[in-house]
Amino acid sequence: MERSVKSTNCIESVLAGVEQRMRKVDYWVNFRGKERWFSAYVLDIEPRFNKISGYKYLPLLREAIKKEIKRREVVEEEETYF
Secondary structure, three states: OHHHHHOOHHHHHHHHHHHHHHOOOOOOOOHHHHHHHHHHHHHHHHHHOOOOOOHHHHHHHHHHHHHHHHHHHHHHHHHHHO
């Protein structure tokens, strides 16, 4: 999982594909049109996305991050009193 979340390649790949496809549109009526095109493209390529290796451990990671944030807040509060 570390290798998957350490890199931004998956995000950059999606954005590059969106940019390539949306570049062909000459005129946008409004922002909602751009949102629809973006959504349609992402839904189109979704089946080709790969799962993050170790994705089953994401809930555990979330809880560990929350605990660490709380721990740092407590330490920060203690330091401000002294």
